[in-house]
Amino acid sequence: MELNNVKDVLVVGAGPTGLALALDLARHGVRALVVERSAALFPGSRGKGLQPRTLEVFDDLGVLDAIRAGGGRYPVGMIWRDGQRQGEHRMFDETESTEAEPYAGEAWMVPQWRTQEILLARLRELGGDVAFGRELVGLAQDGDGVTASFASGPPVRARHAVAADGGRSAVRRALGIALTGETVDPAPALVADIRVTGLDRDNWHFFPPTDGEGVLAICPLPHTEDFQLMAGFTDPSAAPDLSLAGIRKLVATRTHLLPDDVTEVRWVSDFRPRAALADRFRQGRVFLAGDAAHVHSPAGGQGLNTSVQDAYNLGWKLAAVLRRDAPAALLDSYEEERRPVASQMLGLSTGVHRGEVRRGAATQQLGLGYRGSPLAVETRADLPEDALRAGDRAPDGTRAGVRLFDAFRGPHWTLLTVGTDTGVPDLPGTPTVRVPEYEAYGTGVFLVRPDGYVGWAGSSARGLDEYTARVGLARRA
Secondary structure (H helix, E strand, O other), rough: OOHHHEEEEEOOOOOHHHHHHHHHHHHHOOOEEEEOOOOOOOOOOOOOEEEEHHHHHHHOOOHHHHHHHHOOOEEEEEEEEEEEEEEEEEOOOOOOOOOOOOOOOEEEOOHHHHHHHHHHHHHHHHOOOEOOOOEEEEEEEEEOOOEEOOOOOEEEEEEEEOOOOOOOOOHHHHOOOOOEEEEOOOOEEEEEEEEOOOOOOEEEEEEEEOOOHHHHHEEEOOOOOEEEEEEEOOOOOOOOOOHHHHHHHHHHOOOOOHHHEEEEEEEEEOOOOOEEOOOOOOOOEEEHHHHHHOOOOOOOOOOOHHHHHHHHHHHHHHHHOOOOOEEEEEHHHHHHHHHHHHHHHHHHHHHHHOOOOOHHHHHHOOOOOOOOOOOOOOOOOOOOOOOOOOEOOOOOOOOOOOEHHHHHOOOOOOEEEEOOOOOOOOOOOEEEEEEEOEEEOEEEEEEEEEOOOOEEEEEOOOHHHHHHHHHHHHHHH
């Protein structure tokens, strides 16, 4: 195959994971091709909850304003029984935004289909797109790249490939990588986007279990006429009826609504909650991301958020290696960093599903980090227990007229000095930001990665050159 037909990265799947990855790669000037087996983007609201950390990622990717305009805050829950309101139900413990965590108070609801539309629009602004109707049927790799074949259309040659094609990933199966885990709930659940009359749009409506039936909830989706219906079942042998008639019967049986109050079913799916993790996230030149790497209960709103952050972690690393700025060994850190995070997410989602964990700070994903990563180098000694360390998320804040998230925004590293300016080198292509003391950081020198985590930290810049050489900044200069 001619070199001009070779893509840098083949992304299989145009869900939130694949779109976020392609978008991030485009910012780095990487030629990525996104292929999607379906004829259009996924049409359902499934992953509707966006956590504060994901809002920070979307801020960096340039889509936060559109996400805010296309969504809204979670409505207050309302408990119903026998057609009467019983009282409010708070789905999660509310937290407050702070200077360091500006979106901590903004758990945001956006239907997944709209999030995907926003990501695709941004990708197209940067010159990328999606090839729809391309079903993967074969995958082979050698020392130079990956060759993918499709049910229709020509094969594609790429230097690397990423499986972002969901829990039933064709790429993962082609690689022979197993998912290892457990059944969270043996009984099925149903989720659907419906249109319904007789319910206000100010509340998330909950109908507790009665007569052996599972819970049913109906949530208004912001800036649409739709509601998301979620229904649990208690019988493992149950086979939910996904037809309009079946959903009308389900709603009429478990609520005070009449069958004809459900006027339309726009999308519907059923599933059995499972928590499972891919045995590995990489095989040669192929990487797994999102649901292709981890499947889970939707409880707690962790899946889409974890998936987007898989993409955010992998994008800059692929770009650095493809540009020949960094050695290929940098790509080993993707699995080293993201697989433990995914494992932790699975445990958290299962705990929320079983009522053992409250939604709150733990589900916001602001506390996740990579302290144990080989890319996290902390050179300071005798730090207080609560001190910011290498591997932690880099906090926001405004000092000396500079907002840190504004300085970090973009596909570059950022050199940050706080309360010190002694012997700090100039790193070409890496902005340097100097601010006075800021409690969220303490005092020191911090090299912030393109994905917003502290890679290297020290009291001075001593030893920084060794780190920059290892991650590719010296080559880039």
